[in-house]
Amino acid sequence: MRLSPAITELMRALRTLPGVGPKSAQRMAFQILERQRDAGLQLSKALAEAIERVGHCSVCRTLTESEICELCANQNRREAGLLCIVETPADVLAIEQTGQYQGCYFVLMGHLSPLDGIGPEDIGLDTLAERLAQEPISEIILATNPTIEGEATAHYIAELARQHSINTSRIAHGVPVGGELEYVDQATLGHAFSGRKRIDFDLF
Amino acid sequence: MRLSPAITELMRALRTLPGVGPKSAQRMAFQILERQRDAGLQLSKALAEAIERVGHCSVCRTLTESEICELCANQNRREAGLLCIVETPADVLAIEQTGQYQGCYFVLMGHLSPLDGIGPEDIGLDTLAERLAQEPISEIILATNPTIEGEATAHYIAELARQHSINTSRIAHGVPVGGELEYVDQATLGHAFSGRKRIDFDLF
Ligand SMILES: [Zn+2]
Ligand SMILES: [Zn+2]
Numbered sequence: 001m002r003l004s005p006a007i008t009e010l011m012r013a014l015r016t017l018p019g020v021g022p023k024s025a026q027r028m029a030f031q032i033l034e035r036q037r038d039a040g041l042q043l044s045k046a047l048a049e050a051i052e053r054v055g056h057c058s059v060c061r062t063l064t065e066s067e068i069c070e071l072c073a074n075q076n077r078r079e080a081g082l083l084c085i086v087e088t089p090a091d092v093l094a095i096e097q098t099g100q101y102q103g104c105y106f107v108l109m110g111h112l113s114p115l116d117g118i119g120p121e122d123i124g125l126d127t128l129a130e131r132l133a134q135e136p137i138s139e140i141i142l143a144t145n146p147t148i149e150g151e152a153t154a155h156y157i158a159e160l161a162r163q164h165s166i167n168t169s170r171i172a173h174g175v176p177v178g179g180e181l182e183y184v185d186q187a188t189l190g191h192a193f194s195g196r197k198r199i200d201f202d203l204f
Numbered sequence: 205m206r207l208s209p210a211i212t213e214l215m216r217a218l219r220t221l222p223g224v225g226p227k228s229a230q231r232m233a234f235q236i237l238e239r240q241r242d243a244g245l246q247l248s249k250a251l252a253e254a255i256e257r258v259g260h261c262s263v264c265r266t267l268t269e270s271e272i273c274e275l276c277a278n279q280n281r282r283e284a285g286l287l288c289i290v291e292t293p294a295d296v297l298a299i300e301q302t303g304q305y306q307g308c309y310f311v312l313m314g315h316l317s318p319l320d321g322i323g324p325e326d327i328g329l330d331t332l333a334e335r336l337a338q339e340p341i342s343e344i345i346l347a348t349n350p351t352i353e354g355e356a357t358a359h360y361i362a363e364l365a366r367q368h369s370i371n372t373s374r375i376a377h378g379v380p381v382g383g384e385l386e387y388v389d390q391a392t393l394g395h396a397f398s399g400r401k402r403i404d405f406d407l408f
Pocket of ligand 1: 057058059060061062068069070071072073
């Protein structure tokens with residue numbers, strides 16, 4: 001039998017969400033239509049509004065509704081002179097939850113991946129270079145994921161920082177290698193921050 | 205830190221989906237906003253359209269965009285004289301996938317649950333009684349879930365069928381007791397159909 005087109009389309013659209021397979025999508029669609037229509041309409045509206053309103057912070061590139069995000073607008077943080085480089089907004093959230101870092105961020109929204117055609121400009125490194133030239137940054141903390149791409153991206157940015165004579169550190173490998181920063185527990189991530197090591201170019 | 209209001213509201217709305225906790229909702233929201241905005245807009249539209257268009261079949265109560273669903277509109281199925289009673293539209297799908305049943309359905313959209321104030325009219329048994337009085341139904345197959353409420357509902361409908369002198373059967377307990385029909389594999393469910401037993405009122 002065929003389900004009615006609107007139900008079929010709803011199930012297809014739900015399957016585009018991460019972690020949602022055909023059976024979960026069916027369960028979600030039926031639950032919404034059988035007894036959560038108000039919640040379903042609210043979700044429809046929340047999706048449309050977030051997609052319309054949320055863009056990127058003009059300073060750090062993270063997702064925000066404002067021209068400049070809350071963290072970049074914080075004078076105390078900017079005066080701290082620390083800039084932490086992460087791959088995603090979820091990484092900013094994870095680091096903020098440790099409570100151990102009071103500086104600013106730069107969010108790459110990805111990592112270098114030459115095979116996928118993702119080069120320096122695609123992850124905002126031209127914008128980052130301008131900031132390094134203009135702002136009084138005392139230390140760059142590289143908190144990209146400990147994956148091959150994340151490490152390569154960290155090395156690239158370390159070289160950029162070196163050209164501007166800015167001290168650069170990499171968060172310590174309390175973070176499990178091969179894992180994703182977003183899923184690390186707070187204690188481990190806090191430890192990784194406090195145990196960060198300055199990058200010594202002589203070793204390269 | 206606080207995320208921007210539109211992102212926070214999107215995460216809250218995603219958590220109303222079954223099986224979606226705070227971490228999954230965050231992952232979904234960021235994935236949509238970072239790289240699936242088109243898919244997110246399609247989901248928003250699919251939700252609104254399904255909720256607006258999908259109602260209940262006036263004959264069997266299942267979810268459909270039409271006045272009468274595809275199965276109820278099928279002349280061959282109506283002439284078969286079989287009526288299978290299930291709790292949800294997902295149960296109809298599961299039974300159809302076995303390919304072993306060619307009759308019609310009546311979808312309760314729930315089960316009797318006096319403690320929750322759910323009585324016979326709430327699950328359409330007044331509509332069902334009218335159909336039993338008017339249509340030439342030769343057999344009713346009770347395929348409610350093998351739970352306490354499902355069994356109680358089956359007994360109630362069996363009594364209704366008896367008043368109209370209609371043969372009534374219960375699908376065989378190949379279905380695991382305490383489980384939900386929707387999650388049973390096709391072979392077990394097909395077996396449950398072929399092994400159904402006529403309800404003998406002398407045993408009550
Ligand atoms: Zn910012
Ligand atoms: Zn129908």
